[in-house]
Amino acid sequence: MIFSPDLLSRAKEIRLLLLDVDGVLTDGSLLYSGDGVESKVFNTQDGFGLTLLREIGIETGVITARESVVVARRISELNIKYARQGARDKMAAFAEILQESGFSEKQVAYMGDDWLDLNLLCRVGLAVAPANAVDEVKDVVHFITPHSGGQGAVRNLCDLLVEARGVRELLLARYLH
Numbered sequence: 001m002i003f004s005p006d007l008l009s010r011a012k013e014i015r016l017l018l019l020d021v022d023g024v025l026t027d028g029s030l031l032y033s034g035d036g037v038e039s040k041v042f043n044t045q046d047g048f049g050l051t052l053l054r055e056i057g058i059e060t061g062v063i064t065a066r067e068s069v070v071v072a073r074r075i076s077e078l079n080i081k082y083a084r085q086g087a088r089d090k091m092a093a094f095a096e097i098l099q100e101s102g103f104s105e106k107q108v109a110y111m112g113d114d115w116l117d118l119n120l121l122c123r124v125g126l127a128v129a130p131a132n133a134v135d136e137v138k139d140v141v142h143f144i145t146p147h148s149g150g151q152g153a154v155r156n157l158c159d160l161l162v163e164a165r166g167v168r169e170l171l172l173a174r175y176l177h
């Protein structure tokens with residue numbers, strides 16, 4: 001993927017990536033079994049992208065309005081450091097994470113897909129929307145990924161952050177031997 005110099009410059013400053021879950025890490029579908037057990041589908045390439053970010057020193061987190069055991073499991077599997085589930089006030093959760101992490105708003109990237117994410121997207125250094133985001137979100141972000149949530153959108157953003165750090169070839173070389 002080719003990124004503009006302005007986007008790469010903005011992305012180079014990022015030290016923390018925060019993500020919404022439904023519609024970003026997933027395709028936004030909610031699946032319930034007959035006995036009420038919730039299921040979600042996550043993309044493995046998104047997960048690997050988050051692993052690559054940890055390798056280059058970018059921390060990760062999620063802020064989601066819903067609470068889910070399935071999401072808690074995925075957060076644990078991916079070693080996501082900052083997790084706020086049931087965050088009806090995403091700005092309050094964001095403020096807590098900033099306080100805890102010591103990062104400034106400009107050092108944070110956030111990916112969201114719907115109206116609940118608008119305030120946060122307008123505050124961060126790098127605002128990103130997956131291809132499936134609502135138009136109001138797409139209107140305020142710096143980057144719209146070519147893929148939809150749950151289908152590689154997070155990986156698209158991870159690739160941007162890796163490219164901005166100038167370490168893509170170094171990381172890739174580890175897997176070519």
